[in-house]
Amino acid sequence: MTTQSSTKQSAANLSAHHSSTPQTIAIAGAGLLGRLLAWQLNKARLDVTLFEAGSFTPSEPQSKRAAAFTAAGMVAPLSEAVVSDEGVYRMGQFALTHWPRWTNQLNTDSTTTDPLFFSNGSLVVAHPQDASELEQFARELHFVIPACNSYQQITQTQIQALEPDLSPNFQQGLFLQEEGHLHNREFLRLLGDNIINSAIKVREHTAVDVAAGKVIANGTAEEFDLVIDCRGLGAKPQMRQLRGVRGETLHVETSEIRLQRPVRLMHPRYQLYVVPKPGNRFIIGATQIESEDRSPVTLQSSLELSSALYTLSPAFAEARIIEMDTNLRPAFMDNLPKVNIQDGLISANGLFRHGYLLAPAVVENVLAHIFKKPEPIFSALLNHH
Ligand SMILES: Cc1cc2nc3c(=O)[nH]c(=O)nc-3n(C[C@H](O)[C@H](O)[C@H](O)COP(=O)(O)OP(=O)(O)OC[C@H]3O[C@@H](n4cnc5c(N)ncnc54)[C@H](O)[C@@H]3O)c2cc1C
Known part of the structure; x- marks a missing residue:
């Protein structure tokens, strides 16, 4: 199957399960992708539950389990192209226009106006x-x-x-x-505060397994219209190729x-x-x-x-x-990101050393699938298996 036809097939699967936009969404993992998706889906007034194995409290060491907290926050399409490929470069260029929008949005939603993204090269x-x-x-x-x-x-x-x-x-x-950088820990902390104070249901200290339309915590399954797996390396027990x-x-x-x-x-x-x-x-x-x-x-x-x-x-x-x-x-083995679309389950993973560089492309691709946009952005680069 070609990349394009497998993408169409995947999108068809998603719409076969829910002919309209899914209303109840579970997100597994509150690192970089999980927080961003929860934030954006809550803004779209969907019912979001966010499961995190660690904590949201910055003083607790577990809150640093996400690779997102260790990252240096560079958004460097050219420097990273040297160790990856032209697709990463293109998605990285998209990130340079997207991060200022996200950081301005978060500044508007919060009390602080400290700059979070810098376009100083x-x-x-x-x-x-x-x-x-x-x-x-x-x-x-x-x-x-x-x-x-x-x-x-x-x-x-x-x-x-x-x-x-x-x-x-x-x-x-x-x-x-053209390169930029983020004050990424401050961004994650602000986003965490925003999430805690929103309608998103946050379930900390809850390590979960995922299946189509299901999240399994402590042996008990809960049902949702859609589950989004953003567990990063935590998905490895269910995703051996990570x-x-x-x-x-x-x-x-x-x-x-x-x-x-x-x-x-x-x-x-x-x-x-x-x-x-x-x-x-x-x-x-x-x-x-x-x-x-x-x-x-x-x-x-x-x-x-x-x-x-x-x-x-x-x-x-x-x-x-x-x-x-x-x-x-x-x-993953090719060090490239993948967004896998199945009936009732989307997984986004493999961001490797490019998390902040690729998150805008990955998040917008996932949102486009959820909202059934006809041509999800960067499909040819992200939605192949
Ligand atoms: C040293 C270092 C430097 C880096 N520098 C940069 C950089 O400058 N620029 C850049 O673009 N990228 C950088 N990165 C890469 C970036 O950090 C990652 O690509 C990115 O964080 C991946 O995002 P993610 O959301 O997939 O995973 P993560 O950010 O790791 O989040 C995964 C979340 O899932 C949670 N979780 C795991 N298992 C479970 C479970 N079973 N149930 C519930 N929750 C679970 C984890 O606790 C975590 O909170 C760097 C990484 C490292 C390690």
């Missing part, structure tokens, strides 16, 4: 001895997106003009002006340095990124390890991350390490 730099890494990055970018012209090769003076606090040792870099890919981050705090945008450091062994966060904080990450080990950050990773950070700017030497975090990215 991102910077890729390499030390002079690693300049070939920068050239390779640009070559790979052109391989995936041959017509790519949305970045600029920049000199030391231009790097200093964009980010005066970076070390002056960087002779050349790339400025990816795997977890470990990532580690350091969070540091210093008032000595200001950055306006994420900075990636190209290095022969790893790519480090630093993303500015509120309160003079920065998230530093790099690691992508084929392991489902959730144990704390290793000494080697912490040394590599902190020494690379120090080379970005010696002023980081006085930064305080305030947190080290590890989590697992939910991924």
Whole structure:
């Protein structure tokens, strides 16, 4: 069956089960996708129940089970195209227009107006001895997106003009002006508050299994018109082809340095990124390890991350390490996302290291199926099995 005909078949299945829009919807998992979908479906006045294995209370450690809390919040279609494909790039470009809309909506719905999304671009730099890494990055970018012209090769003076606090040792870099970043933990927290104060029925500390039209919690099944499975890696017992890919981050705090945008450091062994966060904080990450080990950050990773950070700017030497975090990215074997449409059950998963980059495309695709739009957006990329 072709992708297109399987999509039509799936959409037909969904409408065969409910000829009109489903009224009672259960969402399993309140990470990134689950929260976004619950929010949007509640806005459309549907009856939503949200099941979460962990907690909504930020002070409880379980509330960080979602990979969404560990993520650095980069929305980086170009940088991620280099490690994925042109489809991810296209969905990422869609995200750049969608996130400002969502964050404005959330700001309007809440009491805070602190900016949550930033369109300041991102910077890729390499030390002079690693300049070939920068050239390779640009070559790979052109391989995936041959017509790519949305970045600029920049000199030391231009790097200093964009980010005066970076070390002056960087002779050349790339400025990816279309990229953005989110204050993602603040976004998730605000969205969580919004959900708790809405008509959405929240069931915390409730790990569930899912089936068509059913959610099974503690051996008891509850029926809904439609179930949406957003459990990320938590879906693995029912979705064997999923795997977890470990990532580690350091969070540091210093008032000595200001950055306006994420900075990636190209290095022969790893790519480090630093993303500015509120309160003079920065998230530093790099690691992508084929392991489902959730144990704390290793000494080697912490040394590599902190020494690379120090080379970005010696002023980081006085930064305080305030947190080290590890989590697992939910991924399929091809590292690409999938939205599976069945009768009474939709599952959206495999966002890998692109959760914030792909969430707008995935959420709008799911909503289009639920509201029976004739041509669900990004169907050819998302709805194949
Ligand atoms: C170190 C790191 C850095 C990252 N950086 C970025 C980045 O900069 N940009 C980007 O776009 N992406 C990034 N990501 C990827 C992003 O975090 C994920 O792709 C995204 O969070 C996946 O969203 P999700 O909703 O599918 O899963 P999650 O966010 O993991 O949410 C799943 C939720 O389901 C709940 N759950 C699990 N099992 C059950 C169950 N049985 N019943 C009920 N609830 C359950 C979990 O508790 C969790 O709350 C990063 C990831 C990591 C680990």
